[in-house]
Amino acid sequence: LVKESLLHNLLESTLDSERVFPRQEAASYAVDGVVPQVVALPATVEEVAAVMCLASREDAAVIPWGGGTAMGLGNTPHRYDIALCLSHLNQVVEYEPADVTATVQAGKTLADFQRHLAEHGQVLALDPPLGQETTIGGILAVNASGPSRHAYGTARDLILGIRAVQADGRIIKAGGRVVKNVAGYDLTRLFIGSLGSLGIIVEAAFRLAPLPRAERTAVVFLPSAQEAWRFVAQTANLSLRAVELLNAVALRQIATVGEAAEDGYALVLAVAGEPTAVERSLKEIGELSRRAAAASLATVVESAQDRLWQAIASLARPSPSGATLVCKAAVLPSQVPALSQQIETTGRELGLEPLVVSHLTAGIVYSAWPSPQDEGVQRALDLTTTLRQAVAGLGGSLVVEACPLALKEKIDVWGEPAADFPLMRRIKEQFDPQGILNPGRFLGRL
Amino acid sequence: MANRELVRELQAIVGRDAVIYAPEDLLVYEYDATIERGLPGAVVLPTSAQQVSQVVKLAHRRGLPVIARGAGTGLSGGAIPVAGGIMVVMTRMARILEIDAENRLAVVEPGLVNLDLSTALSRYGLCYAPDPSSQKACTLGGNVAENAGGPHCLAYGVTTNHVLGLEVVLADGQIVWLGGKTADRPGYDLRSPVIGSEGTLAIITKIIVRLLPLPEATITLLAIFNEMEQASQAVSTIIGKGILPAALEMLDKLTMRAVEEAVHAGYPSDADAVLLIEVEGLRDSVGEQAEAVRAVCESTGAREVRIGLTPGEREALWAGRKGALGALGRLAPSYYILDGTVPRTKLPQVLRGVYQVGEKHGFPIANVFHAGDGNLHPNIPFDESQPGQVEKVLAAGAEIMRLCVDAGGTITGEHGVGMEKCDFMRWIFTDDDLEAMMRIQVAFASGQRFNPGKIFPTAIGSGEMAPGPRAVTRSLEPEAWV
Numbered sequence: 001l002v003k004e005s006l007l008h009n010l011l012e013s014t015l016d017s018e019r020v021f022p023r024q025e026a027a028s029y030a031v032d033g034v035v036p037q038v039v040a041l042p043a044t045v046e047e048v049a050a051v052m053c054l055a056s057r058e059d060a061a062v063i064p065w066g067g068g069t070a071m072g073l074g075n076t077p078h079r080y081d082i083a084l085c086l087s088h089l090n091q092v093v094e095y096e097p098a099d100v101t102a103t104v105q106a107g108k109t110l111a112d113f114q115r116h117l118a119e120h121g122q123v124l125a126l127d128p129p130l131g132q133e134t135t136i137g138g139i140l141a142v143n144a145s146g147p148s149r150h151a152y153g154t155a156r157d158l159i160l161g162i163r164a165v166q167a168d169g170r171i172i173k174a175g176g177r178v179v180k181n182v183a184g185y186d187l188t189r190l191f192i193g194s195l196g197s198l199g200i201i202v203e204a205a206f207r208l209a210p211l212p213r214a215e216r217t218a219v220v221f222l223p224s225a226q227e228a229w230r231f232v233a234q235t236a237n238l239s240l241r242a243v244e245l246l247n248a249v250a251l252r253q254i255a256t257v258g259e260a261a262e263d264g265y266a267l268v269l270a271v272a273g274e275p276t277a278v279e280r281s282l283k284e285i286g287e288l289s290r291r292a293a294a295a296s297l298a299t300v301v302e303s304a305q306d307r308l309w310q311a312i313a314s315l316a317r318p319s320p321s322g323a324t325l326v327c328k329a330a331v332l333p334s335q336v337p338a339l340s341q342q343i344e345t346t347g348r349e350l351g352l353e354p355l356v357v358s359h360l361t362a363g364i365v366y367s368a369w370p371s372p373q374d375e376g377v378q379r380a381l382d383l384t385t386t387l388r389q390a391v392a393g394l395g396g397s398l399v400v401e402a403c404p405l406a407l408k409e410k411i412d413v414w415g416e417p418a419a420d421f422p423l424m425r426r427i428k429e430q431f432d433p434q435g436i437l438n439p440g441r442f443l444g445r446l
Numbered sequence: 447m448a449n450r451e452l453v454r455e456l457q458a459i460v461g462r463d464a465v466i467y468a469p470e471d472l473l474v475y476e477y478d479a480t481i482e483r484g485l486p487g488a489v490v491l492p493t494s495a496q497q498v499s500q501v502v503k504l505a506h507r508r509g510l511p512v513i514a515r516g517a518g519t520g521l522s523g524g525a526i527p528v529a530g531g532i533m534v535v536m537t538r539m540a541r542i543l544e545i546d547a548e549n550r551l552a553v554v555e556p557g558l559v560n561l562d563l564s565t566a567l568s569r570y571g572l573c574y575a576p577d578p579s580s581q582k583a584c585t586l587g588g589n590v591a592e593n594a595g596g597p598h599c600l601a602y603g604v605t606t607n608h609v610l611g612l613e614v615v616l617a618d619g620q621i622v623w624l625g626g627k628t629a630d631r632p633g634y635d636l637r638s639p640v641i642g643s644e645g646t647l648a649i650i651t652k653i654i655v656r657l658l659p660l661p662e663a664t665i666t667l668l669a670i671f672n673e674m675e676q677a678s679q680a681v682s683t684i685i686g687k688g689i690l691p692a693a694l695e696m697l698d699k700l701t702m703r704a705v706e707e708a709v710h711a712g713y714p715s716d717a718d719a720v721l722l723i724e725v726e727g728l729r730d731s732v733g734e735q736a737e738a739v740r741a742v743c744e745s746t747g748a749r750e751v752r753i754g755l756t757p758g759e760r761e762a763l764w765a766g767r768k769g770a771l772g773a774l775g776r777l778a779p780s781y782y783i784l785d786g787t788v789p790r791t792k793l794p795q796v797l798r799g800v801y802q803v804g805e806k807h808g809f810p811i812a813n814v815f816h817a818g819d820g821n822l823h824p825n826i827p828f829d830e831s832q833p834g835q836v837e838k839v840l841a842a843g844a845e846i847m848r849l850c851v852d853a854g855g856t857i858t859g860e861h862g863v864g865m866e867k868c869d870f871m872r873w874i875f876t877d878d879d880l881e882a883m884m885r886i887q888v889a890f891a892s893g894q895r896f897n898p899g900k901i902f903p904t905a906i907g908s909g910e911m912a913p914g915p916r917a918v919t920r921s922l923e924p925e926a927w928v
Contacts, residue, residue, distance in 0.1 A: 193635055427889045
């Protein structure tokens with residue numbers, strides 16, 4: 001094991017001493033209760049490389065840290081010596097609005113980046129939870145997405161290239177800055193969603209999108225998730241940016257619009273694009289709701305839209321008290337109604353009221369369950385098992401995104417590894433042979 | 447040629463009629479759409495993933511490489527055997543296994559022809575977006591292997607954005623799924639590195655593709671410019687204004703002249719460039735978008751903008767673009783088709799450079815390309831039989847690639863690295879970058895087993911393949927286009 005003071009001293013000789021903190025000041029960088037020996041805040045890509053060189057030489061385990069919004073995701077780390085905080089890498093490296101592409105450092109917050117792009121009428125079409133705090137690097141590490149994925153896909157659809165620091169400190173680049181590029185293996189997309197376990201992304205180039213010229217939000221209240229799916233099936237051609245399905249609990253939480261039937265669902269639609277396309281789409285949504293059984297329709301005041309969508313994007317975040325179980329299921333879109341139903345039924349049986357919110361057309365269903373801390377881990381475990389079985393039966397996957405710590409000792413939060421896992425293990429061994437990057441936190445405790 | 451024992455073993459796996467080994471029959475499989483040549487030892491035409499797996503295992507036992515091939519329309523030598531071996535031709539695995547219209551996905555076999563999928567989908571009101579120019583012939587397996595693009599990738603993205611999952615045979619013969627029908631699968635995204643790996647990591651046996659609804663309305667515009675600079679300016683202005691057309695293609699003067707002789711598409715022979723622009727979407731808004739595009743073209747100096755509203759009118763405007771490469775093929779016995787991408791704002795500068803390179807080396811250069819993506823296809827007609835011409839054309843090609851790289855671009859936008867551009871890889875990647883890529887090949891344990899001699903410069907990796915002078919050149923079929 002690395003001597004704590006030694007590591008601190010070594011880091012101080014690599015970085016400015018103001019950017020190195022000892023364990024006593026590292027409590028806020030704990031992951032699953034494990035506090036690192038030292039916190040490093042490099043200010044340049046070269047300094048990130050220097051820290052990794054040192055970590056590799058000293059066999060010190062490193063956890064990269066962005067906005068810290070998703071640090072509860074993943075299994076409990078096997079070991080944790082250095083918190084590598086990227087918040088000082090917050091520059092826009094290159095932005096040519098006429099190319100509609102931009103290159104940005106990993107520590108920049110999404111909100112900062114968006115403000116910069118909005119000055120030129122452009123946007124990075126990603127709206128993950130907690131956009132104010134979350135960083136570009138963090139978004140890529142967990143492949144975070146939000147309601148906009150309906151129209152724009154995920155980071156893998158918007159990325160053009162990355163620079164990354166490898167476990168041994170060598171800096172590499174993959175992809176490039178142009179919108180079409182097939183030179184060499186696609187490391188870029190492999191690194192996205194790898195939870196910093198293959199290398200540390202320090203810079204990323206994206207294709208951007210023009211800000212839509214008009215946007216309106218419609219909320220359709222429907223008696224069941226099944227009705228919502230039938231409704232959405234008729235909107236294929238409309239100009240929609242987002243299609244979110246909220247159960248009554250979720251709707252109550254954002255509570256800025258209308259009234260939902262006790263056990264009904266709200267379909268929240270972002271209609272965006274050219275003004276004429278928005279107008280026509282809204283009209284058609286109106287007609288569809290008149291035809292749909294027992295539906296009612298509300299249109300959100302324009303000035304309240306942004307806040308509403310931020311709230312929806314962050315709905316399934318664990319409560320600050322940490323007393324929540326949050327599960328993310330991925331199934332076929334057509335299976336979302338059945339799964340939502342099953343979640344509600346399971347809730348009723350246990351006397352719980354889960355919050356359910358779905359990126360409907362992507363087949364992503366989040367459920368958040370109240371889970372009082374004084375209760376043992378058993379109920380969370382039973383719940384997870386029940387949901388996993390339901391989702392497995394549908395051929396999908398279920399990730400426990402937040403849970404009581406004790407549950408992490410009993411399950412792999414990512415689920416059971418599949419037949420492709422040996423290949424994943426070999427990839428990990430190739431990129432991080434010492435196992436110093438986020439050890440233990442990824443699928444199969446890689 | 448393969449020895450008798452090998453042939454017998456292959457026949458036992460795939461059947462007697464599915465093994466080709468006579469030298470004269472093998473000649474059909476020694477080339478793709480490039481001038482490269484390389485004979486496989488034997489060719490098999492499997493009908494199932496299990497057969498592919500057994501062939502891979504047999505090849506491994508015998509120390510022979512395996513080269514996967516689709517329709518052989520590739521433009522970088524990706525399907526050319528560099529060191530003999532067993533070629534696995536996927537054309538008998540060409541079924542559509544499932545169309546799930548509700549969830550907008552389809553499961554297909556790799557030998558399925560790209561256009562056949564979209565044709566089958568049209569009755570569901572759906573389409574598969576990537577439309578490589580060879581889509582009447584090229585296979586989806588080949589598209590995935592090369593991460594193929596096409597004119598409509600401007601709005602919808604390239605192959606990698608439309609593949610959800612792959613069933614593959616690994617180098618040890620194991621059949622495994624990478625990705626699948628549902629989104630955000632936990633673990634590493636192994637599907638992405640296989641897409642565009644040019645047959646070097648795994649052999650694809652099934653593909654799950656994402657489908658899109660057909661647009662409600664489409665309008666095609668043809669804008670004619672007296673000067674190339676004006677056309678380039680129009681491209682940057684359209685993109686920069688936040689208009690995202692479905693396609694934005696450019697043809698230059700030499701191309702137009704050839705097209706007029708061959709296709710009679712109605713292009714003026716004295717104009718310097720035309721832009722072919724397509725906008726798609728709701729009936730209510732495409733008109734406005736088309737109007738905005740027309741305004742930009744006129745403000746940047748277009749002397750005429752033609753508009754196609756009906757399928758017939760649109761087809762007529764596209765005819766020249768689609769016939770361009772075939773028409774250029776009539777200019778000279780051989781052809782060198784280049785493929786590079788630059789930032790869109792650098793198009794005017796790079797295009798100027800491209801013509802200068804042509805003048806310097808004494809070649810005419812015809813440009814017909816995906817302007818909206820900044821994806822250039824300079825074409826150099828030449829005569830292969832003239833001594834020294836191949837070397838000269840290669841030198842010109844290398845200079846043009848260099849221009850793309852110096853402008854912040856890349857050495858291939860959609861055709862792949864293949865055999866042609868291995869040595870250019872060092873222009874954009876360091877040894878460390880290339881080594882990181884090699885780690886993937888090591889993890890897949892596919893190094894000398896699958897399609898050796900591709901993508902990587904010779905000093906990286908195995909090092910033993912050193913193909914001689916090469917050129918992506920061949921006389922073209924009338925149907926060919928980039």
